[in-house]
Amino acid sequence: MTATVSGPLPLILLGAGGHAKVLLSLVRALGYEVVGVCDPGLVEQGASHWRGLKVLGADDALERYAPDQVELVNGIGQVVAGNLRQRVHESACARGFRFPALVHPAAWVDETVVLEEGVQVMAGAVLQPDVVIGCCSIVNTRAGIDHDCHVAAHVHIAPGAVLCGGVTIGQSTFVGSGSTIIQGITIGESALIGAGTVVVRDVPARGVLIGPSPRAKGVVGS
Numbered sequence: 337m338t339a340t341v342s343g344p345l346p347l348i349l350l351g352a353g354g355h356a357k358v359l360l361s362l363v364r365a366l367g368y369e370v371v372g373v374c375d376p377g378l379v380e381q382g383a384s385h386w387r388g389l390k391v392l393g394a395d396d397a398l399e400r401y402a403p404d405q406v407e408l409v410n411g412i413g414q415v416v417a418g419n420l421r422q423r424v425h426e427s428a429c430a431r432g433f434r435f436p437a438l439v440h441p442a443a444w445v446d447e448t449v450v451l452e453e454g455v456q457v458m459a460g461a462v463l464q465p466d467v468v469i470g471c472c473s474i475v476n477t478r479a480g481i482d483h484d485c486h487v488a489a490h491v492h493i494a495p496g497a498v499l500c501g502g503v504t505i506g507q508s509t510f511v512g513s514g515s516t517i518i519q520g521i522t523i524g525e526s527a528l529i530g531a532g533t534v535v536v537r538d539v540p541a542r543g544v545l546i547g548p549s550p551r552a553k554g555v556v557g558s
């Protein structure tokens with residue numbers, strides 16, 4: 337008897353902003369079939385197509401598809417203090433839809449790394465041994481996550497951010513572009529780290545850290 341070999345399911349993209357654009361580039365680089373895009377803004381504009389994709393409708397267009405026919409790509413970016421991305425993910429999961437973890441072919445992900453459902457790893461990112469990235473989190477363009485870092489669900493590691501080894505990041509935290517978190521630091525859930533910030537102490541849940549440490553006065557030596 338010959339077993340049926342099935343490939344990955346076709347995808348539907350949710351959202352049509354900048355983050356969605358980058359994800360469309362990623363899934364095309366991976367050779368996925370993309371059925372179309374759902375976005376209320378495109379429906380309002382009366383658009384029939386977006387970047388070569390058919391506009392399927394707003395989010396309710398998903399009702400025409402069964403969860404065993406298609407998988408979803410969450411193209412909604414995680415902006416600071418916003419939770420639309422998480423709400424869309426949870427509502428689609430409750431209806432039985434799945435979000436595959438996506439890794440750009442130009443990212444390096446060590447074979448021991450654990451990526452939970454819906455994680456998005458963009459071009460140029462590097463994930464070193466024993467890293468865990470939680471559900472629906474984004475590791476954005478050129479971000480570096482070194483060994484033994486644990487990133488919880490719905491986190492955004494923005495472009496070019498660096499997590500040195502053994503860093504722990506709580507759920508729904510935003511780590512701004514170009515920031516550096518030194519080794520062993522723990523950042524609590526729903527925290528905000530501004531772009532370019534160097535984090536050298538633990539940050540509590542809902543903590544906000546923006547810019548250089550108050551002690552960083554450019555003085556080197558005694």
Ligand SMILES: CC(C)(COP(=O)(O)OP(=O)(O)OC[C@H]1O[C@@H](n2cnc3c(N)ncnc32)[C@H](O)[C@@H]1OP(=O)(O)O)[C@@H](O)C(=O)NCCC(=O)NCCS
Binds near residue numbers: 494
């Ligand atoms: C931290 C952040 C959210 C603050 O935004 P905001 O509340 O709108 O702040 P404002 O732009 O009004 O700036 C307020 C003050 O903080 C300063 N500031 C803002 N962000 C800063 C940063 N990252 N580093 C240092 N100073 C910063 C501003 O210069 C301003 O100073 P001033 O009052 O002396 O003029 C934002 O600046 C930031 O860093 N966002 C992350 C960007 C990013 O990583 N994007 C990736 C998208 S994929």
